[in-house]
Each structure stands twice: as C-alpha cells, then as structure tokens.
Amino acid sequence: MATVPGKDTVLCISLAGRPGTFGVRFHNHLYQQLGLDYYYKAMTTQDLPAAVAGIRALGIRGCGVSMPYKEACMALVDEIDPSAAAIESINTIVNTDGHLKAYNTDYLAVRQLLAQHRIDPSTAFALRGSGGMAKAVASALREAGFTQGIIVARNEQAGRQLADSCGYRWQAQLGDLCPPMLVNVTPIGMAGGVEAEQLAFAPEAIAAAQQVFDVVAMPAQTPLIVEAQRLGKPVITGLEVIALQALEQFVLYTGVRPTAEQVARAVAFARG
Template identity: 90%
Template sequence: MAHIPGKDTVLCISLAGRPGTFGVRFHNHLYQLLGLDYYYKAMTTQDLPAAVGGIRALGIRGCGVSMPYKEACMALVDEIDPSAAAIESINTIVNEGGRLKAYNTDYLAVRQLLEQHRLDPDTAFALRGSGGMAKAVASALCDAGFKQGIIVARNEQAGRQLADSCGYRWQAELGDLCPPMLVNVTPIGMAGGVEAEQLAFSREAIAAAQVVFDVVAMPARTPLIIEAERHGKAVITGLEVIALQALEQFVLYTGVRPNSEQVAQAVAYARA
C-alpha cells in the first residue's frame, strides 16, 4: 500500500530545472521499506530565493539541488559543508531547525566510485564540462590524487577557472588527443540514441581510451557508455553516481543508513 502523508509526515523535496523521477522513487521506496514517515517530491521553480526560503519557513527537512541551481543556491543557505565549499557547488540542503546547511553528495559519490573501481591516480584524463557537477567531479579527481587532467569546455572563463583551481589544463576542444580516461560531465547523451552528436568525445578517442566515465544518469546506458562497451572499455555510469549520491542524501535527511540489499532494491525500483 502506498504511503499516505499525514500531518506529522516529514517532507523532503528536490529542485531541478527538469525534475526527474529517480530521486522520488528511490527515496519514497526506502522510506516505505524502512517504515519512515517521510515523503519526497520533485519540484522546479522560477523564484529560487523564495523556494529556498520556503524550505526554511515550511520546515521541509531536506532538498536535493540539481541543474541549474547548484551554484546559485550557495548564497541562500546558512552553512556550507567542506564537501561543497571548496568547489562552490551544492546539491543537498538539510534543514536543522530552520538553519540550512548545504552539502555536495555528488563529490562524495565520485570519491567513492574512484575507490571502488580502483582507478590508478597516475591515469591521465580529459573531463568535458565546466558547470557545478563538473566542479564536483574534477575536485574529487584532484583530491584522489589525479594530477594529469585536461578540462574540455567551450566556455573559456569557466573552463580555465575550473582547470586552474585543480591544477589541470584547459582546452576548448579535445582535438586529436586520446587520453586513457574520458569523463563526460555535460548533458550530451541525455537524448539517448547512438548518433555521433550524442557522443561527448570522438569515436577515435573512445576507442583509444581505457576507462570511460559518463555522469549522465538517464538513460542508464548512454550513447557514450554503449560506444565504450562496444570497444570493451571499463565504464563508470551516471546511474552509479546518482545512486550513491541519493543514498548519502537519504542518510543526511533521515540519519538512517540502509543496507546494500535495501539500496539495490530502491535503485531497481527507481529505474523501473
């Protein structure tokens, strides 16, 4: 039976330019599985200051923050965790009795994935993107000891700033370079399909790479991941990122850490 929110139900929300269903299904499934009187709803807004003010005023416990709000929200909260402060990008707000503290569980998720996949920090990489999520991924790579990186971004100001902050190089395009690790942190590939314009990197670069990491979570198998798997490359998917970051949000909101089987059930339900 579906959970029916009551007057004492704790509300959590997400704010995104294009609200999705993964977080809603993931969180609500775990709430029900663990018998927690919580409810999660995805939202969007045209008035970000008012929306964040509503979190405080209405006693909303937690809020996931997605594009394009990850950087703009920073000035609207009371405290910023070190996971978000250094990279100037947040993805989670927790309301502690009217005081809003911001975190970046994207950063935490990527750090975990780099360890789980046992990637060698001596591996050179190219990261495409320069937005809030790109900051989280680049900072996670930098803090994990990856020193040979290229930030590929058409926005020169944002690209150079991100590269400089992590000690990497900036290029507008990758060109003929074929580094052993490719990381896509742009929306390229969200439309699905296998057309070349849905690939964040050239087919030649993908064929020459050893590891391909695509942060795009929907579809789970993006054109970039499909192309990498076709060449037998090791891959890290956006689904892995979104699952781990959602888990860390869940823990911040509830104080409860589900076991691996419960998380797997929630991920499967969220994808269905």
C-alpha cells in the same frame, strides 16, 4: 512511507529547473522499505530565495538541489559543508531546527566511485564539461590525487576557470589527444533529440582509452558507455553516480543507512 502524508510526516523535496522522477521514486521506495514516515516530492521554482526560505519556515527536512540552482543557493543557507565549499556548488540542503546546512553529495559520490573502481591516480584524463557537475567531478579527481588532467570545454571562461582552480589544463577541443581516461560531464548522450545518437568523444579516443566515465544517468547505457563496453573498456556510469549521491542524501535526511540490497531494490524501482 506515508501513502497519504499525515500531520507528522517528514517532508523532503528537490528543486530543479526540470524536475525528474529518479529521486522521488528512489527516496520514497526506501522510506517504504524502512517504514519511515517521510515523503519526497520534486518541485521547481521561479523564486529561489522564497523557496529556500520556505524550506526553513515550513520545516522541510531536506532538499536536493539541481541545475540551475546549485551555485545560487549557496548564499541562501547558514552553513556550507567542505564537500560543497571546495567547489562552490551544492546539491543538498539539510534543515535542522531551522538551520540550513548545504552539502555536495555529487562530489562525495564521485570520490567513493573512484576508490571503489580502484583507478590509479597517476592516470591522465580528459574531462568534457565546465558546469556545476563538472566542478564536482574535477574537484573529486583533484582531491583523489589525479594531477594530469585536461578540461575540454567550448566555454573558454568557464573552462579555464575550472581548469585553473583544479590545477589542470584547458582546451576547447580534445583534438587528436587520446588520454587513458575519458570523463563526460555534459548532456551529450541523454535520451531525446539528436544528442542521444552522439558520442561525447571521438571513436578513436574511446578506442584508445583504458577507462570511460559518463555522468549522464538517464539512460544509463549512453552511446559513450555502449561503445566503451563494446570495446571491452571498464566503465563508470551515471547511474552509479546518481544512485550513490541519492543514497548519501537519504542518509543525511534520515540518519539511516540502508543495506546494499535495499538500495539495489530502490534503484531498480527508480529506473522503472
């Protein structure tokens, strides 16, 4: 990684309504480990079309895309990978000589994690959420063969649309149901404010679950994950998702796949 970027340094960025630090620290740490003359910077914008045009015009190699830009960016790129087309939401743009191709590495990460954790596709689940990340998770579940799902969302229009697109049911509340797998794809559990003390699902549902999946990455130990682990439930954490999707972005930008040890060091650094 260039300590001071020079004229030949390859620039990668992220665009987010509220830029974070994980991606910056993760990517730059890997660039340094691997001796790559790349530099990564987090940004935000009030003019998305101009920002995406700048990626093309300035030769920025890659761009991570976060809320609230994941859907609006789709009309601004030249090509959409199946990983993003399937869910009409992107989180990664790769610039190859002015040609912008969009991907969704959130989707790719969830697919890999479901396989790595060997979760039986016959497992019924409830997924709470209906935003762009919920689309990625629900679509990954569908493509992995999970057919018995409930989308739990207070926004009826968005919830029904997501449920219908994936062949699942919609409910405004989970109620007394206790499905074997619980999936939180809402901000509930993030650090700060009252939400950090809330559980995304009722204690009774968590106690009855066989698997708990929380996409909230910061903190990795959300109230939901802490409670599930206290009860001895297998979990998938948001840290696993964010690390794996960032790794796939890194590979798309650089063409280099780091070792597991290098990735582990970058994740540890990014969390610090």
